[in-house]
Amino acid sequence: MRKLTLTLAAAGVAALTIGTLQAQGGAMQPPGKMDPSLVQAGTYAADPNHSLVGWRVNHLGFNDYFGIFGSVSGTLSIDPAALQNAKVDVTIPVAQVTTASAGLTQHLLKPAGDNGKADFFGAAPAPARFVSTKVEVNGTDAKITGDLTLNGVTKPVVLDAKFTGAGNAMMPPNKLTVGFEGETTIKRSDFGVSYGIPIVSDEVELDITVAFEKQ
Structure with missing residues (x-):
């Protein structure tokens, strides 16, 4: 309450x-402007109310289905004078997965069966985490290489990221905020989530949008 x-x-x-x-x-x-000069060096925290990871899979070869992980948390350390040294560390609460189908959401979080293996994430999945290991900058775009841990498995992934805006937030304490969007494609089987393949695609498209507030 x-x-x-x-x-x-x-x-x-x-x-x-x-x-x-x-x-x-x-x-x-x-308040947000596509002006990289507004970004200040320092540590930023993800705004969980405005940071999301969308996922998209193909269903039966007919069309794509998508859902959302919200309440993303984490940090960004950045210095405009040395963008290649930026560090990103974000956590995604898998247990809060959201879809348009209550039945699908329940299935994604269905407990493991008698064989000890869940179809998807299970009843109490650990949060996923992405920790960057390398940043390559090209103007306002970047390729961010990092380790993604999901379902107890860690694999390297590369995000195509872009700067989307900076400025002081409208509401007190009017923190300096910077926004980024990113995308990548992973294979869920790499992370031990193989149920339904190939009827439901192995490839999962991830669409990321994060607002970071200066601390």
Whole structure:
């Protein structure tokens, strides 16, 4: 109940802030700008309320199905003068997976059977974690190599990432925020999740969007 109350209170503050700005100045401008010069050196924390990892698989060869992991947390250490030294460490709560189908969500989190193996993530899956090991920068784009740990298995993956904006947030304490998007494709079988292959594709497309707030 406390979490719900805080969420509703935050939504109320946001609505009040937006309403006040509209009353004072008419049309609003978003605070985030595609201006890399606004990024300051330091450590940033992921905003779990606005950071998501979407996943997409092909179903039966007919169409794609997708879901979301929300409440992403973690840190970014960055220095605009040495972007190649940036470090990313984020955690994704697999247990909070969301889909449009209640039945599918239940199946993804279904306990292991008599053989001791779950079809997908199981009843109490550990969070996934990505830790960068290398960053290659090309303008506002980057290739981020790192270790992804999922379902107890760690494998190297490469993210195609891009800078999407920076600026001070609209609500107090008006923290400097930077945004990034990224994408990659993994094989779920590499992480021990093989149920339904090839009826449901082995390849999983990941679509990442993260807002980091300066600490």
